Amino acid sequence: MIQKGNFLLLDIVEFRPWLQKQKITRSIDRLQVHHTASPNYTTRQLLNGFAKQDIWKCLEGMRTYHLSQGWSGTGQNITVTESGQIAISLDRDLNKTPAGIAGSNTGAICIEIIGNFDKGGDTMTDNQKQSVIHLYACLAEKLNLSINTDTVVYHAWYASKTGTRLSDFIPGKSSKTCPGTAFWGDGNTVAAAKKNFLPQIKTELGRLRNQIPDATPITNTKPKDDEPMTEAEKLKISDLEKTIEQQSVWIAAEKVKANMECPSWAKAAYEANKDFISDTKGSYDFWRLLTINYRKENGIKVSK
Numbered sequence: 001m002i003q004k005g006n007f008l009l010l011d012i013v014e015f016r017p018w019l020q021k022q023k024i025t026r027s028i029d030r031l032q033v034h035h036t037a038s039p040n041y042t043t044r045q046l047l048n049g050f051a052k053q054d055i056w057k058c059l060e061g062m063r064t065y066h067l068s069q070g071w072s073g074t075g076q077n078i079t080v081t082e083s084g085q086i087a088i089s090l091d092r093d094l095n096k097t098p099a100g101i102a103g104s105n106t107g108a109i110c111i112e113i114i115g116n117f118d119k120g121g122d123t124m125t126d127n128q129k130q131s132v133i134h135l136y137a138c139l140a141e142k143l144n145l146s147i148n149t150d151t152v153v154y155h156a157w158y159a160s161k162t163g164t165r166l167s168d169f170i171p172g173k174s175s176k177t178c179p180g181t182a183f184w185g186d187g188n189t190v191a192a193a194k195k196n197f198l199p200q201i202k203t204e205l206g207r208l209r210n211q212i213p214d215a216t217p218i219t220n221t222k223p224k225d226d227e228p229m230t231e232a233e234k235l236k237i238s239d240l241e242k243t244i245e246q247q248s249v250w251i252a253a254e255k256v257k258a259n260m261e262c263p264s265w266a267k268a269a270y271e272a273n274k275d276f277i278s279d280t281k282g283s284y285d286f287w288r289l290l291t292i293n294y295r296k297e298n299g300i301k302v303s304k
Contacts, residue, residue, distance in 0.1 A: 002281075007059045008088040010076065011283065012131045016138045016208070025095050028143050030108040031136055032100045033154050033197075034076065035179040036062070037053070046082055049125045050289040051159050052166035053278065059087055066099070075099040078114040078135065083286070084137075086135060097244030101155055103163020108153075109139065117180025124184070127285075137204035147202045149190050149301065154179055156188040265286055269294035 001018070002009045010018055039062070045052035058081075073091030082088055092098060092110075100110030113132055115122040125131075136152060145151045155178035157209050164225075166173060168190045177188060186192035199213040262270045262280050267288040270277065270286040272294055294300075 003090070004056050005060055006063055007056070007079075008090060009055065010086045010088065010288075012084050012086065012134055015131075015135060015143075018088075019138050019142050020140075022094055024143070026097070027107055028094075028109055029145065029151065031139055031145070031152050032098070032108050032110045033152060033179045033183075034100060034112045034205060035112065035117045035183065036112050036114050037116045037178065037180075038116070039114055041082060041114075041122040042116075044114065044120075046081065047293055048289055049127060050082065050286070050293055051082060052273065053087070055081055055083075055087070062112075063089075063091070071099050072143075076110040078109065078111045080111065080113045080128060080131050080135060081123050082114055082128050084125070084131040086131060101153075101158050101163055102161055103111045104158055104165070105163075111135065112218050115180075117183040119175055119182045121180065121182065121210075124200070126132065133204045135198050136209055140205050141208055146304075147198050147205060149193055152193070154193060154199065157190065160237045202290065213251060242275060260284055266291045272298075 001014050023206070039053075039058050041051075043053070044058060051058075054063065059074075059079065062076075064150065066073065066075045073096075074089040075092070075098060077089055077092050077094055077096070078086060079089070094109060097105050097112030098108060099105060099111075100108065113124075115128070117123060125192055135158075136147075139145070140147055140151070149157075153165075154169070156174045156178050157166050158164065158175050158176040159173055163175075169177070169188045179188060181187055184197045185194050200230070259281050260283065262282075269287075270280070271290040273290060
């Protein structure tokens, strides 16, 4: 978790714990889905999932553009990068109405996904896909939202300027093609959202909820002391304890990996790209991809 300028940058494993601590004071019933169109994978100089452009420059660049449009700050509440990191707009926090869909922002959270996902544009990275699904599931969990086309909404389903909700993406009437005519491989229609995108969010939401033990109902009936646990119940509790222990170890390991100092084997790659990197700390995958790209660009072969 790194805060710099007008943004807070989180790794995927940090988002849910951070979100659970936030106090939401406004009524929210919709999660908007957007692609940035620009910046995109080309302007970010993306290669093998790694962008040469510094992410802070990218985020502040969007904010500067939004300010030039007369907006009070960054338009979106949240941005998902191609590497899967999640950026929170500190000048447009969750309690502030976004500037995402003209005429239909009250009660909404605006999420921008970096990339151009119109046909012929970018193909979303696996890391970004994973974070997008996790993000929407976490928000639905926090806000107690059902997952459907009334709560998770594409920009393309709204008319220009008025913000009137349309029945679907309608070329000539829709405000934009956003989040892209090839978004999630299916497109920006209601049918496309129902086919693949929303079911994946529902699956992730179920996974999140199942990790939390069911609360014991509060009743006026005292439990009977003469009814010991069955062997099946004991086994279930034992399995749950093992799962929690394994998850704790995994989360701790991921936090360490996500904030590594530049390792010795990545020093040369870091020196060659340090003008584009804002920090000497990053995830293991970041340093690995940086090193792979550096070696490819310089024709360096590594002996086995």
